[in-house]
Amino acid sequence: MKIRALSILSLLLIYTNCISAYVSENSLKAWQDNKLSMMIRFRMPDNNKEKAQKEYFSLEKFNADSIVSFAISTGIRTIIAPAKIDNMYLFDTSTDDNRFSNRDIIEELSKACGKKEVRFGIYLPITDDNKNYSVSKKTDKDTHKQITELLTKYGKISEISFDMNPKSPEESKGIYELVHKLQPDCMVSNDAGNGHYDFCNLLKYHSPKGLLECNWRYDSSLSQSPSGDAKAIAKKTVQKIADAASFGGGYMINVHIENGDRINPNDKEMMRYLGIWLKENGHAIYETTHSPFNEDFEWGTVTKKDNILYFILSGKYPKDGRIKLYMPEYELIKADGKLATCIQKNGLIDIAIPASAYKGDKINVLTLKFKQIIEDKQPEQIRSITLKRDNAQPLYSISGFDFSSTYNSIVKYSWDFEQLMLKQLELIYTGQEKGKTLEIELDCKTYNVKLDKGKPSQLTASSPVTWGKQYICGPDKKLFHDGLTIATDIDNPPVENSKWKETAIGKQTFAAKDNETYYVLQNIESPKEQNIIVDAGAGNGIEIYLNGKSIMKHLNPYGCDFRMEKVLLHLNKGNNQIVMRIYNRFEKNISYILSPSKDQTIYKQDLTLPDTNKRKIHKLTVRQAGLPSQNDDTELSNLRIRPRRIAL
Secondary structure, eight states, rough: EEEEESSOOOSGGGGSSOOOOSSHHHHHHHHHHHHHHEEEEEEOOOOOOHHHHHHHHOOOTTTHHHHHHHHHTTOOEEEEEEETTEEEEOOOTTTOOOOOSSSSSSHHHHHHHHHHTTTTEEEEEEEOOOOOOOHHHHHHHHHHHHHHHHHHSSSOOOEEEEOOOOOOOOHHHHHHHHHHHTTTTOOBBGGGOOTTTTTTEEOOGGGGGSSBBEEEEEEEEEEEOOSSOOHHHHHHHHHHHHHHTTTOOOEEEEEETTTEEEEEEHHHHHHHHHHHHHHHHHGGGGTTBBOOOOOBTTEEEEEEEETTTEEEESSOOOOEEEEEOTTOOOOOEEEEOSSSSEEETTEEEEEEOGGGGGSSOOOOEEEEESSSSOOOOOOOBOOOOBBBBGGGGGEEEEEEESSTTTTEEEEEEEEEETTEEEEEEEEETTTTTOEEEEEEEEEEEEEEEEOOOOOOEEEESOOOOOOEEEEEEEEEOOSOOOOOOOBBBBTOOTTTTHOOOOOOOOEEEEEEOOOOEEEEEEEEEEEEEEEEEEEEESSSEEEEETTTTEEEEEOOTOOOEEEEEEOOOOOOOOSEEEEEEEESSSOOOOEEEEESSSEEEEEEEEEEEEEEEESSSEEEEEETTSSTTSSOOOOTTOEEEEESOOOO
16 A cells, blocks of 8 residues: 555545535536546548548438437436537537538537436537637637537536637636636536636546545546457446546546447447446445545555445455455444455454456445444644645645646645644745735634735855756656656756756746746755755746755746746755756747845744634645635745744
8 A cells, every 4th residue: 555646635625625616516516426427529531621521420320319328328427529520510600600511419419418317518629720829809709609609509518628729817717707607507627728617627647646626537538449358448447437536536438429420339339338337336436525545555446425435446456365444433334245254353444355356357346334424534643843845735736728738736735733732823934925815724714814924034054055067958848747756867867869958057048849848957065954045937837856856836827938936945964956847838938047046035924823722633724815716836835834832
């Protein structure tokens, strides 16, 4: 069993996470409970000319009722259909007469879903040939008109997804608000851009190994139809569905329609086997919540429903044939005895699993019912006198300008700590945080604190550090999302077919292409363990690695070609390696700086609690208030907090 890389278990979250101000709790819960959706993808001919498309894509035999009935038979509860393919529309729009046929496919699917009480969603790709990453007035007007038509002519739409070039934050917000004005309970995907969304479609490289503070589902819709044994493919799909459910997410399945009317045979056969599994084991997926444990299990995964745990045996057979979990707070009432023998003794749940449970194409599920409602397992308490980034649980969401810049953003820091007779919090910050407002939640009470009353002091300079030579490497053509660690040195650059090149310390500017990443390497020798402040700057995005570990990462404000900021580094005694990753999304030039800061000022500000908190164990979360989106990175990596028993 290994600890998950991302944060697990923050406060007990209502229906997983951040609830939109627009979508009602009932609609949001229905979206989360359904778990599974099916994306209809019309497979186009290799010859992409319009005439060839229309001849191949006749739609004469397309039967919406048949597709909806098939989806229901396989356990699907939401169907998503494209409103547009390439430059041709599948619905009646006043903005363009370029249609595949006279039939309104969106209307037919909407009615078919309505008759069967299946949720119906729409995917609207928005093309934009403007190379400056902005939208012309005509395109913007047509986009709003198409959204209005889709959400007023076709009944209740459960969700809408997009595919578009980067939009400004104002444009993204405008699209988001338009959807909710027309249909308040229509869920908006993150494709709208700039953090304005109700749920995220995540691809493989964003798929979490921990809880997210946003609603999400794994999106398999960009993959091709897998070939091979349909039973084996269905088993792998079940594994992915179970993994997503155990982390609080859902799953979208890709189903291809060929010749405009029939489901791809391989997709159909795979879905049939998936339906058989869901008919028997769907209770372990639908209406469940995330695993209460902060561990990964090699034997499979866990979902939860009130006082019931579902052990989904989707992994490897345990070496000793046993699953053991220590749960002294809960009394086991009943365990599924079909495949395993389960006993509880002195708080230990001991399950003996036969090897046959892992053989064949079927994934088995064990059900354990307890007397008490199962709560999330709480992390170990911190006994450190200072709460900081290094001992926090970072709580992640998904942010980005657009699809290409999407990444896992830290929206909160959380700590569970011990302190008797808690009366005061000392907030320690740099000039980078000065003037920001913190939203601090301490033991379910919220305090808003503006960082404007801190007393300045200087970091000790009795042991000055030595800066080595600075190097740059790149470009690397990759998305902003990347791992939490980096392994590199002067002989092993992080970019293939590239070398570290010595560069001057100071601001540098050079030509760059969109989606290019560069790395800056700096070694600092410190005579002792200490904190220092450095000046760091980049264009569209920045990430700082200290001794191989990412300590700060965020996109800069949209349209910002350069931004300077102060970064607090906790140096070890001896050599320290700093790697700065600079990311360009859409500028013609890229600028950066990584240098010693002349300003080594820190500020100390007290938050005195109204009453002395007599609890021994406390939970504290902090985020920056007033950000444009609740999914934006909170940018508080420099912040430190010291709990006190008395007010000074």
